[in-house]
Amino acid sequence: MTFQISLFLALTAYILQSSSALITHRSAAEIAECIAKYSPDATVYGQSDNAFYQSYIGTNLAFEDEKPELVVIVTSVEDIKAGVKCAIELGEEVVVRNGGHSFAGYSYTSGIMLNLDAYNAIDFNRVSNEVTVQSGNRLGRVYGALIEESERSGNTQVVGAGTCPTVGASGHTLCAGWGMFGRKVGYIGDQIASIDLVNATGELITVSETANKDLFYALRGGCSSSFGFIESITFRMTTLDTDRFVYIDTRVYDIDNVVRVGNWFQQYGPEDAPPELTIQWTFGIGGGVPYGRIRGLFLGSATVAKKELLADWEAGFDGIYNQSEVEDMFVEYDYLGAVNEFTGLASNGGPYSALELMATDELDRETVFYKNSYLQFEVINDRQAYVKIFNHFEDGNLDFLQWKCMGGAVDIRDGKEMGSVDRWDQRSPVIRGQRIQTHYGLTAKSWQDYEDVKARVTLAEQDLVPDWVSGDLWRYPGYLVREYSDNATGPEYFGAENTVKLAVIRRTADPEGTLLALSAKDLYKAT
Ligand SMILES: Cc1cc2nc3c(=O)[nH]c(=O)nc-3n(C[C@H](O)[C@H](O)[C@H](O)COP(=O)(O)OP(=O)(O)OC[C@H]3O[C@@H](n4cnc5c(N)ncnc54)[C@H](O)[C@@H]3O)c2cc1C
Structure with a gap:
């Protein structure tokens, strides 16, 4: 108890002490002049440039109104340094953008955006x-x-x-x-x-x-x-030790089959499967019929997969698929074929070479989404919990709900099983030991629908989450949601101890708050 109180006090102290730079918004011309001083060859776009929209827009259109004053197209480390130096000099906000996939829109800004797309050797x-x-x-x-x-x-x-x-x-x-x-x-x-x-x-x-x-x-x-x-x-x-891969993509229909295979998946995927197999489960409804879909990748040939996996999979699908149907699930690919399948690129007919894969840069920029996630140490097995999930699909509150198997993984740093790794492993802030990561959400076509999307997912969340989460509440940082994190504290993502540690490191690394964009403010409650 004393330990928890001191952690709480330490966290509160950092909340109160944390600094951030005072932002002064500057004109594009002022910023461009400063960037040119430190990096004379830098390419920059202001809001009136034709290339501006493509250079600043991320995947979640919900935040498209947050337009940077100036985008710097980074082609050298000098461009990155110039962005930081000008943020200091002008008192302007600077944000760095890589893939632009932050669900919370953390790589949007109204100041300077460093777009890294072309910095890709x-x-x-x-x-x-x-x-x-x-x-x-x-x-x-x-x-x-x-x-x-x-x-x-x-x-x-x-x-x-x-x-x-x-x-x-x-x-x-x-x-x-x-x-x-x-x-x-x-x-x-x-x-x-x-x-x-x-x-x-x-x-x-x-x-x-x-x-x-x-x-x-x-x-x-x-x-x-x-x-x-x-x-x-x-x-x-x-x-x-192999150049062959097996990709699995199979579905079960009908609620009773979904419950049976879903329960098998939750034990087998994160616990009993060998580390060479990583699988995930997705809920869906097709033609009014609920289904569960298992996708995954095995590192090895179909022959090895059958030897190592078949008995368990036959038991998992007993009475639903016969032996030869189960064998047919294990489809062998080379490396490129396997990556095309698990990235979903194969469903669009390609790419046909590694070079083509390297050039994949088409972003889905037509959607607005709201997603959230939990890390689960316990899993659901109650039929009613499955029925409730499908009800939310039918009511249009969710169009996506997925379980990723994380348990049973081997930690390559020391060869230990992830499940046996201390949850508070101090080598990184990531919480360990969970069996399943659940993430769920809803997609819309227009940003005007964002509030509705958010309200629907929140409704589903309030109904479903009590079935899933027993004890402590943990979330996966990759699926941060801005409105959620406004009201949350870091401990839900990293645990209290890691959150304090991160706040101390951040403050030491950046006492003036030059790099303190919205993300850090939300996560560590720094003001
Ligand atoms: C369609 C989709 C699929 C996804 N699939 C998965 C998945 O399979 N597994 C999984 O774990 N997660 C997944 N995610 C979550 C994803 O990993 C996180 O949202 C991730 O942070 C996105 O990184 P980004 O570079 O694309 O986004 P950005 O919005 O560009 O960046 C995210 C954050 O990192 C910061 N950042 C970017 N580059 C730098 C840099 N060079 N230096 C410092 N800070 C930087 C940004 O400022 C921002 O705060 C998925 C997300 C989406 C939208």
């Missing part, structure tokens, strides 16, 4: 088995480069990360980052050797397990740009 180091990616890379580009490198070197090299090819590698690293190799390699942040960072005074520093250790901790899950602007990330690659 990728270098391999075969001696150290590492890959360095400049901070503007998106996941699809990184995956494409890894496939190319695997073809060149004859070794299957992977960095495990999320399923959406246009999510940014830097934003994903900052906000946890879980994907289709997750149970084998952990979070994206678990695979990092070092990060080069432009700090709050505009200098380039290196951050690793041995240099600037506190920042290394904070950048791998702290979910805020306020620790510094990432220039590049060096990942440790994992070499697989």
